[in-house]
Amino acid sequence: MTEDLEKRARELAVYLIERRTTIRDAAKHFSVSKSTVHTEVIN
Numbered sequence: 001m002t003e004d005l006e007k008r009a010r011e012l013a014v015y016l017i018e019r020r021t022t023i024r025d026a027a028k029h030f031s032v033s034k035s036t037v038h039t040e041v042i043n
Contacts, residue, residue: 009040016041 008030016026027034 005040009043012037012041 012026012030015021015029016023019025023034023037027037030037
């Protein structure tokens, strides 16, 4: 995984945890798809 992907995965995880929000809300906030959020946070 490149540094950019690792950084975004970290940011997504922190966003989800701190705001106790949904995958859909995180995807909207970061302008990515729900699948991207799932893939980056899980991997």
